Amino acid sequence: MDWSLCYPAFVVPDTQLVTEDHALKPLTKPVTIADIGCGFGGLLVALSPLLPDELILGLEIRTQVTEYVEDRISALRSQHEISSPGLYQNIACLRANTMKFLPNFFTRGQLSHIFLCFPDPHFKARKHKARIVSSTLCAEYAYVLKPGGCVYTITDVEDLGEWMRRRFEAFGNSGVRGEDDGVETREGQGKGVFEKIELPEEGKEGEWVVEGGEKGQMGMLVRCIREETEEGKKVSRNGGKKFVSVYRRRKDPAWPDEI
Amino acid sequence: MLYQYQCLAYCQPASQSQTGILVGASGSFIHTFSAQNGRYLSTWPSLETTAQTRSSGQNNGKKSEVSNQKSSSQDDSKRPPKRQKLSPATDDSGNFSAEIAAAGDSDNGVSTKYQQPSNPPIIKLAGTSAGQHVIAVTGEDKCIRVFDLAADGILMQLSERAMPKRPCAITLTPDDSTILCADKFGDVYSLPLAGQAYEPEAVNGIDANGPNSSSDQKQKQKPFAPSATSLTVHTKRNRDVLRQQQKLNNHRAEKKALSFDHKLLLGHVSLLTDVACVTLASPSHKPRNYILTSDRDEHIRISRGVPQAHIIEGYCLGHTEFITKLCVPPVYPHLLISGGGDNYLILWDLFAGRMQQQLDLKSLVATLKNTHLGDGNFSDVSPEIKTTETKVDKTLRVCVSNIQALETHNEPSGHPVIQIIVTCEGVPALFTFTLGVNAQIRFNASIHTESNVIDLAVLRKQSSVVYSMDTSHQAFSTDASADTVKQSSRSLVGCLSYSSDSKTWKENEPLQANLVAATRQCADSHQHDPQAGAAEGKSLHELLYGLESLRKRGSENETDV
């Protein structure tokens, strides 16, 4: 994975001198935020100036959409090259099937935020594994998220929101069902891996933002996914409802030998 | 007709006085042989079991504990069981196997003369480390069967559990208590070795699925009310969702619960190809269990062992094609050797989570193939072939079919040395390597075999390997038939022993001679049985050479990475 192509402004200075073709140029910092199924990149563009110290990566499966986002970012970068050179240097987009290849992009505990905004619902019964939230994928989201890191979800289909909630809450929690077909007993112990967070109501995010700190950031991010995603704008235009949930990843439980 | 052994396994009873048993699956039959002298011991299903099954119509509970055909005298035990006439089943209780048997009876009067295997071909075999149980997987009915393996090689079926998806690999937890089953859908389930399917009455009751099932029932009974309305749904995609929701709901109601204890441990969004359990010791804590899983999309995952298998500890990333086989060598459990559809065998350090070494297999196969095609006629095991620079055919595709490890001797330093044996689909050879304490694999030799090698079992106690071969296809080909005369003269199995003195593999002559004779007799005994093996043509090919089909075609690749 050559990250220097995504974030040229964040390449460790010394390595810029290395001329070998395949020398992987390290970045000064790792990517910490992922927008999964980023679509046309509205959220990336909105987040860039709000989180200037974070590297943010959009992952999108459609080649053409990915190319569009890449062009959009480089256009924004050159527009601001003179006025504010750092702007939009911290966002990038790559083509990937995140359902299969998430661990090829991020290592354990690398991310502090994952966004799953208006995911495709894929309700074909035989293809239920094509959904972007399943117990299988919860395991991978937990792997790439650091303890305390959050998954932000938003959808306009209430049932899909419920469905995601059941998966996140049941994951790693032996006491709760919520499985794909409702009949599995799943691996896990006591508390689940994810904890659902209470959120500000729509339009009240500002009250959180003024409080600052972690809560302030969460209020800001929730407002962003409601208002800045392409799908979110579309739903607003149509007067539809948006269902937001945020899940915080707990620390891994102690190994059985440590208890 | 299938006579070859698509699966082999070795069972070594814990007591040192008992000899090990070699278990081989040929079509839907399982044969057992003494690992000491290669003598034939027994066949499953035996006549009485099948008769019992059909008349009782119940093969998955205590009722299947019937006595098997015993071979009493030594002389008898060399010979496979005779085929006997069997009257058609009269009792059709609706049991799966009974139905098949009954269907066969009405279809074809002739076949009732013979014992009919009511089971599809076996696709996986495993033995417990205590050597007292054998686990067999049949693909078409997705069944996992557990057998008791007696000291005299007789198999008695204890249970039969049908999984929701086709199992692709099975293994046991280190304590032998639990079977892990990795399936085509990407899920790993655990089921107790000693578990049984519930009695049918219990299945219909609400408690069949454990303490929480009643809440599921309630949930299912809740009438379906789509939450999305015309107000919230505006895009075409979301209107589709509404329709799909309705369908999904119907699907849910139809889905049946599994009627036995099981747990979903973990999942990949990919077909799983292998699963392994490892116990890693460390000076700072008690030994910890891990589960390793490999998939069709280049990934090897390291998860915690039960009961924390939902926690991913890491990945081994580096293969560029589907992975087919994981091998954790004894003595060095922190190392992992993997292979698949790319050209490499990879050695991983699980502790450090990194690739340790990459070995080129393609050039080994190419060298062997060039030599083979060069001399035109070859017959027996040819002497070792030295690796020299060879032209590598661009179209040559290599697919690892098995990797086995055997602890043989100690280095002068006292550190154990492991022999690694690798086979590739459609290749008549065993590739041998040595793994030492320096955590490096060294190529040892390519051992040319008479026919393509299918499966491989390590006989720990004898420092030997037994391999099964495909007598019906030409060497180096997975589709060209060998001529019939040659077919019957070729051996179904071979056996090599490692000599710690000469540091080479040599034919284990007496064992090989006996095994070859015994397996030929088994094949002969099936020859007059039209149902034997039950695999020909496409299904035979799939059974012997199913791995290459995991390779993705161009269009599939596009939607990935």
Ligand SMILES: C[S@@+](CC[C@H](N)C(=O)[O-])C[C@H]1O[C@@H](n2cnc3c(N)ncnc32)[C@H](O)[C@@H]1O
């Ligand atoms: C409805 S759009 C939402 C786009 C954006 N998040 C928004 O809110 O405007 C869902 C996006 O997820 C992408 N997607 C679906 N499955 C994916 C996968 N497995 N990996 C990466 N992207 C995926 C689709 O191509 C599509 O662009």
